[in-house]
Amino acid sequence: MKRTKAERQQLLKDTIEQTPFITDEALAKKFSVSIQTIRLDRMELAIPELRERIKSVATDQWNETVKALPLEEVIGEIIDLELDKRAISILEVKPEHVFSRNKIARGHHLFAQANSLAVAVINDELALTAKSELKFTRQVKQGERVVAKATVEGTSEKGLTDVRVNSFVDNEKVFTGLFCMYRSTEQKGEIINENSD
Numbered sequence: 001m002k003r004t005k006a007e008r009q010q011l012l013k014d015t016i017e018q019t020p021f022i023t024d025e026a027l028a029k030k031f032s033v034s035i036q037t038i039r040l041d042r043m044e045l046a047i048p049e050l051r052e053r054i055k056s057v058a059t060d061q062w063n064e065t066v067k068a069l070p071l072e073e074v075i076g077e078i079i080d081l082e083l084d085k086r087a088i089s090i091l092e093v094k095p096e097h098v099f100s101r102n103k104i105a106r107g108h109h110l111f112a113q114a115n116s117l118a119v120a121v122i123n124d125e126l127a128l129t130a131k132s133e134l135k136f137t138r139q140v141k142q143g144e145r146v147v148a149k150a151t152v153e154g155t156s157e158k159g160l161t162d163v164r165v166n167s168f169v170d171n172e173k174v175f176t177g178l179f180c181m182y183r184s185t186e187q188k189g190e191i192i193n194e195n196s197d
Contacts, residue, residue: 083123118179126184
């Protein structure tokens with residue numbers, strides 16, 4: 001059954017309210033219309049594009065919250081954050097993130113997204129990575145969106161905070177890492193030479 005423009009726009013508005021980080025491509029697929037139609041609908045409804053929606057949410061909620069590094073230094077866009085508990089960021093894989101010959105993302109970009117999220121979730125003025133254990137589980141290609149989810153798992157016997165980060169493309173895990181974080185307010189843990197912040 002074909003919807004009227006008014007019906008489609010109402011459903012579009014409702015969908016974006018429920019899932020604010022949905023892409024125009026996903027909306028076009030959902031409503032069986034062109035991406036251009038979705039963009040025109042958004043313009044008529046005064047709904048900003050995805051990047052602007054992410055920025056406004058991040059600015060409103062976390063500018064005053066993230067302590068360990070400036071928000072603009074987080075690799076990817078933070079879309080959810082509860083200090084010392086959890087955080088989520090999205091990274092759009094662009095041409096500058098991939099090897100030119102095969103369009104596969106360079107590993108250090110996925111690591112940087114995960115590592116900066118592990119730093120951002122720490123409720124401290126100083127948070128440094130003391131060590132990490134990483135596993136890449138599948139290649140990521142240009143045009144894909146990587147959703148990194150950080151969870152604070154607790155404090156180790158050395159006084160380091162363990163943060164687990166799992167990264168996904170369309171619900172498929174592409175990366176997992178355990179980051180052991182030094183923070184200035186914990187008991188002094190030994191920071192080994194492989195520090196990176």
